[in-house]
Amino acid sequence: MPGPAADTDFVAVDAMTMAYGSFVVQENVSFSIRRGSVFVVMGDSGSGKSTLLRHMIGLDRPAKGDVRYAGTPFWSSTEAEQRRLRRRFGVLFQGAGLLSSMTLAENISLPLVQHLRVPRGEAREVAVTKLELVGLGGFEDSYPSQVSGGMRNRAGLARALSLDPDILFLDEPSAGLDPLSARHLDDLILELRSSLGTTFLVVTHELPSIFAIADDAIFLDGERHRMVAHGPPREMAATTTDPKVKAFLERGQYP
Amino acid sequence: MNAAQASVHLDGDGTLVIRVSGDWALESPVPAPASTIQEVKRAPPTRLILQAADLGHWDSSLVSYLASIAEVARDEAVTVDTTGLPRGLQHLLALAAGPRRPLPPPPPHQPLPTRIGVAGIDFGEHAAGMLDFVGRASLAVKDVLLGRGHFERRDFGLLLEQSGGSALPLVAVINFLVGAVLAFLGAVQLQQFNATIYVANLVGVGTVRETGALMTGIVMAGRTGASFAAVLGTMTVNSEVDALETMNFPPMEFLVAPRILAMVLMMPLLVLYADLFGILGGYVVAVGLLDLTPSLYLTQTREAMTFSDVLVGLLKAPAFGAVVALAGTYFGMKTGRTASAVGVSTTRAVVSGILLVIVVDAILTVFFYAVKL
Numbered sequence: 228m229p230g231p232a233a234d235t236d237f238v239a240v241d242a243m244t245m246a247y248g249s250f251v252v253q254e255n256v257s258f259s260i261r262r263g264s265v266f267v268v269m270g271d272s273g274s275g276k277s278t279l280l281r282h283m284i285g286l287d288r289p290a291k292g293d294v295r296y297a298g299t300p301f302w303s304s305t306e307a308e309q310r311r312l313r314r315r316f317g318v319l320f321q322g323a324g325l326l327s328s329m330t331l332a333e334n335i336s337l338p339l340v341q342h343l344r345v346p347r348g349e350a351r352e353v354a355v356t357k358l359e360l361v362g363l364g365g366f367e368d369s370y371p372s373q374v375s376g377g378m379r380n381r382a383g384l385a386r387a388l389s390l391d392p393d394i395l396f397l398d399e400p401s402a403g404l405d406p407l408s409a410r411h412l413d414d415l416i417l418e419l420r421s422s423l424g425t426t427f428l429v430v431t432h433e434l435p436s437i438f439a440i441a442d443d444a445i446f447l448d449g450e451r452h453r454m455v456a457h458g459p460p461r462e463m464a465a466t467t468t469d470p471k472v473k474a475f476l477e478r479g480q481y482p
Numbered sequence: 483m484n485a486a487q488a489s490v491h492l493d494g495d496g497t498l499v500i501r502v503s504g505d506w507a508l509e510s511p512v513p514a515p516a517s518t519i520q521e522v523k524r525a526p527p528t529r530l531i532l533q534a535a536d537l538g539h540w541d542s543s544l545v546s547y548l549a550s551i552a553e554v555a556r557d558e559a560v561t562v563d564t565t566g567l568p569r570g571l572q573h574l575l576a577l578a579a580g581p582r583r584p585l586p587p588p589p590p591h592q593p594l595p596t597r598i599g600v601a602g603i604d605f606g607e608h609a610a611g612m613l614d615f616v617g618r619a620s621l622a623v624k625d626v627l628l629g630r631g632h633f634e635r636r637d638f639g640l641l642l643e644q645s646g647g648s649a650l651p652l653v654a655v656i657n658f659l660v661g662a663v664l665a666f667l668g669a670v671q672l673q674q675f676n677a678t679i680y681v682a683n684l685v686g687v688g689t690v691r692e693t694g695a696l697m698t699g700i701v702m703a704g705r706t707g708a709s710f711a712a713v714l715g716t717m718t719v720n721s722e723v724d725a726l727e728t729m730n731f732p733p734m735e736f737l738v739a740p741r742i743l744a745m746v747l748m749m750p751l752l753v754l755y756a757d758l759f760g761i762l763g764g765y766v767v768a769v770g771l772l773d774l775t776p777s778l779y780l781t782q783t784r785e786a787m788t789f790s791d792v793l794v795g796l797l798k799a800p801a802f803g804a805v806v807a808l809a810g811t812y813f814g815m816k817t818g819r820t821a822s823a824v825g826v827s828t829t830r831a832v833v834s835g836i837l838l839v840i841v842v843d844a845i846l847t848v849f850f851y852a853v854k855l
Contacts, residue, residue: 284728310730318728324721328637338729341632386725 236295237262237426238283238394243292245275245282251290252278256454258445265420265427267441267460269475274449276430277321277398283428284318284396285309296394314342317392321399323383325371331358331382332367335389342390357385362411376403381412388419395419397429401436413439434478446472484538486512488547490521498527500551503536506544515550522551526558532575533566545571549578615812622734623742631735638740645706645741645803646748650755652705653698657756660693661685661763669772678772682782685764687791694756695795696843698749699802703835707810710741711831714814715824723815733815742807749803750796757795790855798846805838 238260245252252275260266270276281287283294285301293300296312304312325334335357336350345353355367361381363374371379380400387395397416401409413436419425431437437444437460444463446456448471456463456472464476484504491499498521506512522530532548552562552575564572592600625631668684714737717723723733761783768774813831817823 281724286724286727313728313730316728318725320721320725322721324725326722326725327717327720337634337731341634342730 234262235259237297238266238428239295240279240283241292241295243279243282243294244290245278245287246290251452253447254453256292256445256447258443258454258457260426260428260443262426263420263424264442265416265429265440267437267444268428268430268447269432269437269444269460270447271432271449271471271475274447275452276447279447280318280396280398280428280430284316285313314390315393317387317390317395319380319383319387319395319397319400321402322376323371323379325379325383325386327371330368330370331363331374331385334371334382335386338386338389353389354385357388358382360388361385361415362408377405377408380404381408384412384415391423392425394426394428397427397431399431400429401431401433409433409436410439412436416440432475434476446475483507483510484536486510486543488513488518490518492527496528497531498522498529499531499533500548501533501535502544502548503534505538506540506547508541508543512543512547515547518551519554522554522558522560526555526560528560529563530555530560531563531566534568534571537568540568540571545574545578549575552579611816612808612812615815616808618734619738619742619808619811622732622739626735626739626743631739632731633736633740638744641740641744642748644709645702645744645807646752649702649705649752652701653752653756654759656697656701657689657694657759658763658766660697661689661760661765662767663763664688664693664760665764665767665772669767678768679774679778679782681764681768681772681774682779683786685768686761686783686787689760689764690757690787690792690795692795692843692847694760695753695798695802696839698752698756698799699806699839699843700836702745702749702752702803703806703809703839704832706745707806707835708828708832710807710810711814711817711828712824714738714811715817715827718815718817719819719821719824738811738815741811742804745803745807746800747803749799753795753799757792794846794850794855797850798843801842801846802839805842806835809835809838 236259240256240258243256244254245256256279258266268276268279278287282289283301288302293302295301296315299308299312301309301312325331326337329337332351332354335354336345336347339345339350339353340347351367355364358364358367361384363378363381363385366374366378366382371382374382380403384397384400387397400416401412404412416427416429417440420427427440429436429440441460443458444456444460445454446463446469447453448455455469456467458466460476463472467473467476486504486506487502489501489503491501493499500518530552532552537544548564548567548571552564555562556579564575567575622631626633664685665681668681669678672678672680672684714723717737723737726733726736765776765779765783768779769776810831813827813834817827
C-alpha cells in the first residue's frame, strides 16, 4: 500500500474511544501522522495521553475505533499480523521499563539476539553504539538500578531504537532530564527523523520540546474527555479559541 | 507564647467579625472553626470581616481555620473582608479560595447480601481468569518445549537454581524434623505392642508416599511461589511486562513458561532429597532413643518400602510444582500498578499455593488408592 497517499496517513487513528470499564478516558479521537514527521500528544495530567499510546501499540484494546499503520488496521488484524506490525515499533515507556535483571547492553541486544538471531558478540557491538548515540557510552555493563532516572530514560530510548523501528513511541521522554539533556534528546529526535526517516509519536507536556520538535500535534482535554485541538503547535497557539489550550501553550502567562 | 484565641462577634448591622490573636501553632491547641461554621450556615451574616489583633506567630493552623470559615461564607454569598489580616495571610487565603472541583459522591453503602453477591461474582471471575491462565500457560510451555517460544537460557539457569538448589537447606531441615516427629509419634503407639521396629515402616512409607512431597510443596509455595509473584508483580509495576509485550516477547512464553518448567523439573529432585532427610530424621530418633540397631532399622526400612511407594511421592512432586508455579505467576501477572499491590499478590500466591498443594495432594492420594498404586 505504500505511495504518496499512504505517506500522509502513515499512522491513522480512526474514531478511537478508550475506556477502562465504564469510565471513558477519551472519546472519538481521530488524527493521522505523516511518514517521517514528529507528532506530539499533549494534554493536562490525567487526560489519557499515555492511555492513547497504550491503545496504539497494542497493549489495551480500544472500546471503539482502530488504528491503521500504512493502511493495515491493528486491532482487526490476526495475531500474526499484529506481531509483524509490532516488529516495526520502538517504544519508550514512562520510567523506561528496562528489564532490571539485565545490564543496559543486554537489554538492548535482547531483541536483536532473540528476533534477528544476531550473534551475541555482534549484538553487543550494536548495543554499545546505540548507547553512545544517547550519550551513555561506557555504561553498557551497568544495571538499570545503578544509573539515574534520566539515564534510564535514555537507555530506554536506546532499546527502543535497537531494531531500527519505523515508528518510535516516546512516553514523556524528557521527564526527569536536566535542561541540557532534554535539549540533547530533542536534537537526537530531529536527527533520527531526518537521517533515518523515522516517524515519531511523542507524549509530552514540556513546552520547549513541543515547540522544538513537533511537526503536528493534538491536545487532549481530561475534563471534556475529547480531543480539543489539532495542528502544528505554533499555529495552534496562534489560532486556537480554546482557553485551556491557549493557556497551556502560553504556560498560563499572566496577562 | 500566648494562647491562640478567636473572638467571634456579631454586630448590630449583621456583620460578623472574627478577630484572631495570640500564637497559632499546629502543635498547640487552637480554636476549632466548627461552631462558627454552623453559625454562618444557620444565619448567614451580611458581611464577614476577618481581623488580626495582637497576632503573634502563626502557621497553617490559622490559615486552615480562617479558610474553612471563609469558604462556607462564600458559599452563602457573603462578602469576606480580609484586609485586617497580615499581607502573607491575605495572599494564602486568596490562593486557598481558588476554584475547586466538586467532590465525587461517596460510594453508596451496600447491604450485606449485595456485598456477598459482588464477592461471589469476583470469585467467579478470578476462577475463570485462572482457568484461562492455565490454558495459555500450557500452550506457552508447549511452544517453549517445541523450541518455538522465546526464552533466555541464562535466565532459565537462574530459575532452576532458585526453584531447586537454593531451597536445599530449608527442605532438608524441615523434612528431617518431620521424619523425627513421625518416629516419635509411632514409637509411643507401637511400644504398647512391643513393635517398635515398625517405626521404620511408618517413617519410611509415610515419608516417601506423603510427607516428603507435601512438606516440600508447602515450603516451595512459601519460598519460590512467593518470589515468582513478587518478581513478576514488580516487573508489571515497572512497565517491564508491557515492554516485553511490545517487543514481541509474549510474557507467557518469556516469563511464565520457564518458571513453570523450572518448578516441574526441580520438584521431583527436591522430593527425592526430602525423602532421604525424612528417613534420616526417623533413623536418628529410632537409633538414638529406641535402642534399635542401625542395621536392623535400615533393613526394615528397605523391606517396608516398595517401589510404588517411592513412585507415588515422585508423581506428586511435578503436580505440586506446577500448581505452586501457576499460583505464583498468575498472581504476579495480575498485579495492579502500585507497590502495595505487589504485597497483595505475593500473599495471595502463597495462600493459594499452599491450599492448592493440599487439595491436589488429597485428590492424588485418593486417585493412587483407587488405582492401587
